[in-house]
Amino acid sequence: MKRLALPVFVAATFLAAFVLFAMQPFAGRALLPQYGGAPHVWVTTAVFFQVAVLLGYSYAHAAPKRLSPAPLAGLHVALAIVAFIAFRPNGLVGAAALGKLLAGAPPGVRLLCHLAVTVGIPAFFLSSTSPLVQLFVTRTKTISNPYYLYVASNGGSLLALVAYPAVVEPNIGLATQSAWLRAALAAAVACVAASAWLGRLRPPDGAPDAPSPAPTEARASGATGEAAEGSPAAPDAATQWRWFLLAFGPSLLLSGMTLHVTTDVVAIPLFWVVPLGIYLVSFMVAFGRYGQRISGPVRRMALLFGTFLICAMHANVASLWAILPHALYLLLAATACHSILATLRPHPVHLTRFYFVMSLGGAAGGAFCSIVAPLLFRDLTEYPIAIVLVAWLLVDGTDRLRPWFLAIPLLTGALTYGLSQVSQRCALTGSTAAALVFGPVILLAHGFSKYKNRYALAVAGIFVASTLFLRGDLAYRNRNFFGVLRVVREGNGRFLSIVNGTTTHGIEDVRAPGTALSYYHPTGPAGDFFGILNQQPPGHRVFIIGLGIGTLGAYAAPEDRWTFFELNDLDVYLAKDAGYFHALSSMRAPYEIVVGDARLELEHRTAAAGDADVVVVDAFSSDMIPIHLLTVEAVKLYDFHARWAILFHLSNQFADLAPVTAAAASAVGMSSLVRTDLELSPADVGKRASRWLVATRDPQLLRALAQRNPDWVTPAPTRAPWTDDKADVLSALSAKTPH
Structure with a gap:
């Protein structure tokens, strides 16, 4: 048996x-x-x-x-x-x-x-x-x-x-x-x-009993009295509290790292699989045969690497290689915490209690990041909090809190601020600036790594100082359920941009707020399309999916009627009411803003076929268009409303979306042209590289675009289009061509 x-x-x-x-x-x-x-x-x-x-x-x-x-x-x-x-x-x-x-x-x-x-x-x-x-x-x-x-x-x-x-x-x-x-x-x-x-x-009969914890393990697990002799006494409250924290810390680190990397490093669809996979591997290693043997070395490596991660967080490099420090730290820190958990596991009689407390800590970490943090913080502050908490959990040496310990975060914070001023005066940026500012202060903090409270306070001081003093030209920052939006000054204050992570979603020249800049520049693909549209008889009806700061409104004629669909109410506030941007107030045409998911809102309007001349898909989640806005079913819905054409903004860093978008348009009987605009001359102030695709049933529009600029070409052949039933996102990532 x-x-x-x-x-x-x-x-x-x-x-x-x-x-x-x-x-x-x-x-x-x-x-x-x-x-x-x-x-x-x-x-x-x-x-x-x-x-x-x-x-x-x-x-x-x-x-x-x-x-x-x-x-x-x-x-x-x-x-x-x-x-x-x-x-x-x-x-x-x-x-x-x-x-x-x-x-x-x-x-x-x-x-x-x-x-x-x-x-x-x-x-x-x-x-x-x-x-x-x-x-x-x-x-x-x-x-x-x-x-x-x-x-x-x-x-x-x-x-x-x-x-x-x-x-x-x-x-x-x-x-x-x-x-x-x-x-x-x-x-x-x-x-x-x-x-x-x-x-x-x-x-x-004669089957051996489940093993009791070894004497050292029994003491670590909170067993006292008879427990130390081998009987399965219930773990005490202090031990269960440690279980909770050792599960809470890695869970919070997992959620915080995922949000930080997908917004501030690289915005890649399905990236959440990578950190969650690392998190699961840490459990397998910690509870495996050699988990307890490697606990000490992995813990020391996590403490050392955690301080250097601070430098990586402020390097401001958008690259796949920039993921590696975060992924490696998550692996080390989660494995170290879970190895300690494995060491503290109780007698098997109490394993259900052990797993219950672990799951409570894991759920609390995820809930804090997804529900509580957006209400408390204006930025992704939970990631630094998780790093500090994990540092505190991993240090062996205990030290009772004393008043003079408050000098430690003041010291590391002051040093961070001083070095940041030196960096700014030397006009250093990126990895060089991060190394200068954080290199010496990291070494200082690591000197406290033998003492739990002192080390955590030293690391906390660095993070607080970097938040308060390394804001650069940040004018505004806030957060809601959909992420963090920042308003940043550029060009010595001449330009204001709205930024989500590493992606800019609109730039405005404060001297000329009605000018189309960034991806919407008159010399770019958007300028080509709206130049042809405005040569048609006046009175166009335009649906824009995605607001940004309303830059496209610069192309509106007085007789037009424009409707913006925007999911994020914080974006609506910044573009319309916060006083930073004036693209909407400079529009010559009347406009309305519908707050909600554009696809759902358009489905509610299905009784009005052809109620728009043009539908523009310009919605982004950080750097990517949400998948459900590019499927055959979505394009069919846009085609139902648009009498003339659909314009897709496909610019991003890591995926080639033109082939699948053209395939979806072809599936509903439309033809497409795409233009990738990489020409950024010094005369085109405020312009950004961009890629746009036009889908239409009107061959004259396609000929007009090709005559206006020869860079409008037929998209390359592709595999099957995305549908609500199936979407091959990974192939779009692997097919990416730089632009």
């Missing part, structure tokens, strides 16, 4: 984790067209699944206390069957009646309710499986250390995480995914049912 039991337990743990982590991206991807706006859909979906894990671990901790093995096995099998019946993937893919029922509720509430109804019970069941199966292993004494199954659980999670963007999404449509996911859930249910049946059995 033992030979049979172990493979069943491993399969149940692995499959449950695999299906759970495949279900999360599937649910988020399926709901994008219905709720719009990739950022808040993905964030809300992640929070939902974190809560599901917490609830599942809570059930796994509470149920064994109240039920003997046989009733517990029966309860979990019943839950497995209910989860399989309740899984409604078609409710995600298709139009759900729930959306109509909750039409008046905020989008976030509707999304959470939609997830709860369609995947809530399966997510709850799958989350509870890993700790319960490990408890079954403990009771049957199948193996001496049930915590090794945690490695199998994280292995299943990692495999699903890598497979979804690399294999599943590019090749399998959502309808087929839902069928396969249901089959995988059935297999997981079968394995879990077998595990529950085996878990109700008594161990064979």
Whole structure:
């Protein structure tokens, strides 16, 4: 029986984790067209699944206390069957009646309710499986250390995480995914049912008891009295608090690093897979066979590298290579924290309590970053907070707080400020400036690395000083659910720009606010298109998806009517009411601003076919257009409204979107031309390189564009277009040509 039991337990743990982590991206991807706006859909979906894990671990901790093995096995099998019946993937893919029922509720509430109804019970069941199966292993004494199954659980999670963007999404449509996911859930249910049946059995006579913690480990785990002699006493409150913090810190670091890199370093679709994969690997290493042996060296490396990460954060380099310091630190820091967690794990009798507290810390870290931080901070402050917290957690030496410790952050902060002034006077920028400002102060801070509180205060002083004094020409900064927007002065105050991360979304000349600059310059592709439009009879109706600062309004004629669709209300405030930008007030045509997801808003107007001459797609999430705005279904909707043409702004750093956009236009019967404008002469003040694509049914427009500028060319042949059912994002990244 033992030979049979172990493979069943491993399969149940692995499959449950695999299906759970495949279900999360599937649910988020399926709901994008219905709720719009990739950022808040993905964030809300992640929070939902974190809560599901917490609830599942809570059930796994509470149920064994109240039920003997046989009733517990029966309860979990019943839950497995209910989860399989309740899984409604078609409710995600298709139009759900729930959306109509909750039409008046905020989008976030509707999304959470939609997830709860369609995947809530399966997510709850799958989350509870890993700790319960490990408890079954403990009771049957199948193996001496049930915590090794945690490695199998994280292995299943990692495999699903890598497979979804690399294999599943590019090749399998959502309808087929839902069928396969249901089959995988059935297999997981079968394995879990077998595990529950085996878990109700008594161990064979003579089977060894599960090992108690070693004496040093027992003391670290908070065991006292009888616990030190080997009996499974419950861990004390101080130990459980350490569990919570050691889970909270890496979770906060994961969320903060993901937001920082995708907004301030490189904005790449699906990048969230990389840090989450690293996070799962850290669990596998920490709870594996050699986790405790490498704990000390990894901890020292994380402390050393954490201070140098400060320099990387202020280098202001937008490059794929700039990701590496952040990814390496996340791996080291998370592995170090989780190795300490593995050292503090209790007797297997208390493993469900251990996993419950861990999940509570992990969920709290994610919730703080996605819900609390946007309310408290105007910038991505949670990332530096996570680095300071992890530094405090990893230092071995303890030191009682004393009043003179306050001099430490003042010292590191003052040195940071002084070196920043030297850097500015020497006109240093980028990596050179970061090395000068932070190199000496990092070495100073590392001198305190033997003492927990002193080291954390030293690092905190650096971050506070860099926030207060290294603002450069920042005029305004604020944050909401959709991210951080900054207003920056350029050209000795002549220009104001609105910036999201490393991406500029509009530039205004304060001397001539009605001038089209940046990507919208008159000598660029946008200037070509609107030059031809304004040669037509007056009175055009123009829909603009994405506001920025309203720069395109410079091309509006008095007889025109323009409508801007903008998802981010903070962007609307900055462009219209904050007093920084005047492009909208300088418009010669009347305009209106509709706040909401453009695709959803246009769907509500389906009774008015051809109610616009032109639809311009100029919406960005940091550096990328949200996927659901470039699918065949989206282009069909734009074509329904636009009588003459659709203009797509495709400029970005890491993806070639022209082929898939042209393929989507071709799928609805439209022809396309694309122009990549790299000509930036000194005379074109305020101009930025850009790429635009025009889709139309009017051959005269295409001929006029080609005559106006020979750089308007037919897009290169492509593979299948993106649809709401399937989108191969990775191929667009690999096909990128610099511009």
